[in-house]
Amino acid sequence: MSPNTTPNAPKNNPAAPASEAAGEHKVSNFLRQIIEKDLEQGTYASRHWAGTPGDAAHHAAGPLDPAKIRTRFPPEPNGYLHVGHAKSICLNFGLARDYGGVCHMRFDDTNPEKEDTEYVNSILDAVQWLGFGWEANGQNHLFQASDYFDFMYRAAEYLVQSGHAYVDEQTAEQMRANRGDFGKPGVDSPFRSRTPAENLARFREMRDGRHEDGSMVLRAKIDMASPNINLRDPAIYRIRRATHHNTGDKWCIYPMYTFAHPIEDALEQITHSICTLEFEDQRPFYDWLMERLIEGHLLAAPAPRQYEFARLNLTYVITSKRKLAQLVYDHKVSGWDDPRMPTIVGLRRRGYTPASIQLFAERIGVTKSDSWIDYSTLEGCLREDLENKAHRGMAVLDPVKLVLTNWAEAFGADDYTEDCTLPALPHSAVPEGQTPPPDRVFKIGKEVWIEREDFEEVPPKGYKRLYPPRPGADGQMQPGNIVRLKGGYVIECTGCAKDVNGTVLEVHAKVIPDTKSGTPGADSVKAKAAITWVGVADGVEAEVRLYDRLFSDPQPDAGGKDFIEALNPNSLKVVTAYVEPSLAAAQPDQKFQFERFGYFVADRVDHVAGVKPVFNRVTGLKDSWGK
Ligand code: ATP
Ligand code: MG
Secondary structure, eight states: OOTTOOTTOOBSSOSOOHHHHTTOOOOOOHHHHHHHHHHHHTTTTTOBOOSSOOOHHHHHTSOBOSOSOEEEEOOOSSSOOBHHHHHHHHHHHHHHHHTTOEEEEEEOOOSOSOOOHHHHHHHHHHHHHTTOOSEETTEEOEEEGGGGHHHHHHHHHHHHHTTSEEEEOSOHHHHHHHTOBTTBOOOOOTTTTOOHHHHHHHHHHHHTTOSOTTSOEEEEOSOTTOSSGGGSOOEEEEEOOOOBTTTBTSOSEEEOHHHHHHHHHHHTTOSEEEEEGGGGGGHHHHHHHHHHHHHTTSSOSSOOEEEEEOOOEETTOOOOHHHHHHHHHTTSSSSTTOTTSOBHHHHHHHTOOHHHHHHHHHHHOOOSSOOEEOHHHHHHHHHHHHTTTSEEEOEESSEEEEEETTHHHHHSOTTOOEEEEEOSSOGGGSOTTOOOOOOEEEEEOSEEEEEGGGBOSSOOTTOOSBOOOEEOTTSOEEOOOEEEETTSOEEEEEEEEEOTTOOEEEEEEEEETTOOTTSGGGGSSOOSOEEOEEETTTOEEEEEEEEOOSBSSSSTTGGGOOGGGGBOTTSEEEEEEEEOHHHHTOOTTOEEEETTTEEEEEOTTTOBTTTBOEEEEEEOOSSOOOO
């Protein structure tokens, strides 16, 4: 990866936010209040920005920062991003957009784990797909933390020389034991009183590879009795012989995350460093480190400030890259982009739109206390986004053939077909003054596919769909039920054909001529219900993947539970369906509302328009279809 050289990097936040599209006003939250106060007070008004990250002198030589605030999204490139990251992306990029700021895209790659370019690329794709970018003010704000290793080392030497850090040679067990706990203050390390000169020599030996991995660490010298255990001389550098994807074998010592992250923020002139609540206890160290490095004139003032918000917990979903990786590597799902995965690539393939995810992030808001968000909130946002956008279409998911036995008698020939039309969008979905999209056209003929459940030989009470003639209470035969084939004719059920096991092979009915939808005779015969159907003449066979929740447990990994146990065995059902021609012609990724069933998307990987239609169910309709 080479940050700052990406050609045509997208502009910072080019897309209009979904909430605006949905006409929703931004709800204030504690972060917005903090930023508004900072802007009002001019907290960051006199900051300089040299155009690239750097130390105090670097920025001092640059102009005033054109960005009113700077935020950042700092993933570790060790997996695919998930819906929790989407919350953080929408938050950080969204705040920068709303307040005249810039959001940096930063890879937090200080851990010398093998970085995978597959992850790097997928992360950049995910952020862009969600509608955000890192180019602003003619500059490209894509950074990687490992570029700051030299500065981090310099900062560590400064702490050593100024008496704020020491090399500790206790074993890991001794260090743990001497750290104390909530009720017990820590015990000073016997190495704590070394002179800065001794510490500097030792630290340089560490850097020069003169000591074994794990034999010693550099610790900040703060307070072994602090009630905040994170301030009891936290480790800031460790020895680790590992080849780093960016710096190769240049280093055998690496900074700890708690030391690296504040420095990354400061070098990038971040103003509001927003992270999840588990970092709250680290904030005092963040501030301590910033004060030391500013007083040493290494970093520019004012320092970035850390603010914590509650991470997203979504029911029936796990949001841990490590656990998601396990699902992939154990083949519990088909890959990172399996439509059941809460990864951004999974949500995308499932049919979620960037606007629906932005709307979701806006709606759940940011708070300072943990809670669980119901999965249906996300589904609701998708419905809201697609309601007026997704074209309607008919699909038969559990097909049985309906034969209109009097077809030739009514229309002259068995092979006669007739065009039917229905609007692609209901009238209410088309904004005033806009031309509606062209109607869908599909054929009705002697044979059509209907849903198996739309015929009952012995109808349950209140059943309004197809059932054959049967004796009434008075013993007299009552005629079969009358329904409308949606957009087509009214028909009267006459019976069915069954196999030896009693399975219905065909449903039989009579077409009632002159009742076609949209013609003057349409209302001449009262139909009890309208049913969806697809013509045998022009219907196209399609694979439809009916996805359900991946887990049966609303909190699959809470309290250390084995989430593999909670996998829902019925999370995918594949059916062979028939779809009307307008659906079969879909482009990959195109979304539809299958009438009565919900929202579906043409699979972006497997669907081939007209040839091999493949659809994924995104979510059902809010209201279950009429009984
Ligand atoms: P994971 O445990 O899945 O690896 P992480 O927090 O370690 O998640 P990072 O790559 O370090 O992953 O995260 C990048 C950013 O995304 C961080 O600022 C982090 O706070 C944020 N983030 C991660 N998970 C969530 C979540 N569930 N809700 C909100 N923000 C999240
Ligand atoms: Mg992490």
